[in-house]
Amino acid sequence: MAQPSPSFPGSTRSAKTPLEVRLEREGIPESRHRVHAVVCDQRGRVLMRAGDPQQLSFVRSALKPFQATIFVSSGAADRCGCGDRGLAIACASHAGTAAHAREAFKLLWGAELEVEQLQCPVPSGGRSPLEHNCSGKHAAFLASCRQMHWPLETYLQPNHPLQQEVLKRVAELLAVPAAELVVARDDCGAPTLQLQLAQMALLYAHLGAGALPDLERLSRAMLAHPELVAGEDRFDTELMRLGHGQVISKGGAEGIQCLSRVGEGLGMAIKVEDGSARAKHAVALHLLEQLDWLTPAGLEQLRHRFLEPAPHLRLSVLGELRFD
Template sequence: MNIQAGLDISKRNIIAPLKVVLKRSGSIESVHRVHAVVSDEKGRILMRAGNAHLETFIRSSLKPFQVLPLISSGASEKFNYGEKAIAICCASHNGSPLHAREAFKVLWNADIDVDFLQCPTPVGRKSPLEHNCSGKHAGFLATCKKMNWPLETYLKGNHPLQVEVFRRVAELLGLPPEELLAARDDCGAPTLRLELSQMAMLYAHLGSSKQAQIEAISRAMVSNPELIAGIKRFDTELMLRAHRQVVSKGGAEGIQCISRLSDGIGLAIKVEDGSARAKRAVALHLLRQLEWLTPTGLQELEEQVLVINPGVELEVQGELKFLES
């Protein structure tokens, strides 16, 4: 099923999607449609709004799972990577000196030259280390170094590294790896097209402590939220206020995935038109409904990540609903 087919399924199969309405001086100016689903680690859909089976690309929300081979290969142990190294490999950071330095350390510990990075140098910057995906790429290279896999072709879909990433993701979803559909992300690395419920299922695994390697990734993320995105950016600001109980990782084109660690359930959000402001507004709305953050924390988070101009307001309509038996 492609994304358009997913948007056109019959009404009897869906609960109404959420709507984000932008009003200017009280008049409606824009409307965004948003799908969201909560799943457990067995893939059971617990709550939803809109189409839980919508297929779209997970984009950078895949990063915590692209780190798995770094740990399972023994590379993280061989190169003495701590939680900061794992966190930067999961990051979509803002290219600050802090972030670039941590990505460089991943390469330095593995004795890999920066020139092997295949993420682009951002416009106006001086190094690929400043690219928001540099940590992920550094982790890819470190894994290849440990496994004696080619460094020059680490982004190819048939490279042993990417095959292993697909295998691990498929294993978590209970699927044969050949059923996964990959496409090139903007940084050059493969990303996957998944159902929204499958994304939520992956994050339910991330929120569970049943698998040590996955638990190490979630622990690294919540212990180092400033590395995952950056100050005043959604993922960092949410995790700073969640007392190590919520892990969050967004992706481009309106993708947001969140997990409640103590519950082992995952939430996945997709804005049809890819709007970032609508994604943030819905995430705040659903965090409030699910009570995953305190009222004070939610207010502080909203003040940091949902700044809009005077005379303009965002209103989220709808909520997650339990499935009827």
């Protein structure tokens, strides 16, 4: 557990104080990041926090498992015959490898759709939209539209029946009116939502609880095929591999990281104010240790990979979750 350092003033901390991640170069502090974190249960109660649980941010790619619920509930996933691998790629922010592109293609093939119908961009240096990290989500969107006889050409528009159904499902999980949710376009062209950090944690409490069949099926697929959710040596994949089926991990851009404690109805959400990916990974490992959600051996492996970017550099975290 990280301890307050005299190099960073203000050693007295409370639940209202954000966490602080520092990068040290040969033991000398060089950079730091402010980070908010919250743990909620399925009823939306804030159990523990560091910083502001009402911190607003776009949920970005951490929304993908909930966008994929339509793929399951509509029957499109079963029609495609995609199995758990297809469900995992629908939730993925993948590395764009041939294996990832192949799984996204299988979703399209099973739904009798064409690659050209994908509206996610071709990534820089790539040759096909299948290589885009969101191609699985977009393929699942299209398959859902085909199953429900919804228009294919406008599937990314916020007023499209698919996107309205996603909005409705998320609002139901959060127990808020759908009209209160703020929608904006993500970088892949799909809608994303601005949520409070506690609302993100509530979504992930539902994801890992096993109480809702569609979410339970998606969470099981993510745990069965973590290599498809992100990729080799990527944080979400490695954490789920070393978590022995106990933790679901899904990040989003601009410093968003969400986690579920499987079977316990607990969700955690993390937001780095400056959007740093290295800081969200450091905080996730720090809090997983505090909550005892991973084994010491698993944590040690992850720390070595993600907290030591070079032999002379190390990330450490100041502060901890406190009961609300």
